[in-house]
Amino acid sequence: MSQYKIPESVLVVIYTPALDVLLIERADKPGFWQSVTGSKDTPDEALLTTAIREVAEETGIDATQFALRDWQISNVYEIYPVWRHRYAPGVTQNTEHVFGLCVSPDVTVRLAPREHVQYQWLPWQTAADRCFSASNAEAILLLPEFNQN
Template sequence: MTKYRIPKSALTVIYNRSGQVLVMQRNDDPEFWQSVTGTLEISELPIQTAIREVLEETGIDIIKHNYQLHDCEKVNQYPIRSMWQHRYPPNTPFNTEYVFAVEVANEHKIELTEHSAFLWLDKKQAMRKVWSDSNREAIELFVPNAK
């Protein structure tokens, strides 16, 4: 039996105290740069997914470091890319994405597990670099302008 993904995810924009935004390059598409993104697991709330995915993808433990994860109260719906459609139940055209943001210390070390590279970019550069419109909008709306 094939285990399909739930068509719901959490997008978490990570930025540091200097206003730089973390963007990561996907392993399966070198042109696709993004913030932390991950699928909800069964019985998991979006905020739990955000915390888990940040830890899994970057090594940043939001709870341990007492970082304040901000629920942006923004929900997006977008078409699932055709190259990823096989991961979802048949006839599932859309994914629902819950948006979060978190500020971390400038010196926080990043430990990639699911991406091939990362960059800390200023807000405008990050908005240009990310692939998806919803990621671009999240950076624009929820990352403070540089201090």
């Protein structure tokens, strides 16, 4: 595996049928709340595989047991300078692919303590307001349109 992150990632909005959204707080940036995100491990890793792996790694949730959907939305954004050292020299943009995962309201969440320190379930509008990432907030605001429980 390369020493650098691949600048292609997934964003997985995890939500309940009542449209409560799971947000997790980053361990390396207290106060930065987000949905599950993560880069492909290899250039040829399928995006669905990346989404399933990242959800399991970050929340302990088995996405294969719930309705995981590719929303067919891609965002290209500038990588925050604080995280650019993780990418190859000269890489400044990432392509993020958005997924939605509808889970039961009683699903157990087990955070990866090195990545996230706490989680909360919030109504979708409140969750969108809490996200530090504009693309994450925009994805959450689309939730009513993509919700298919």
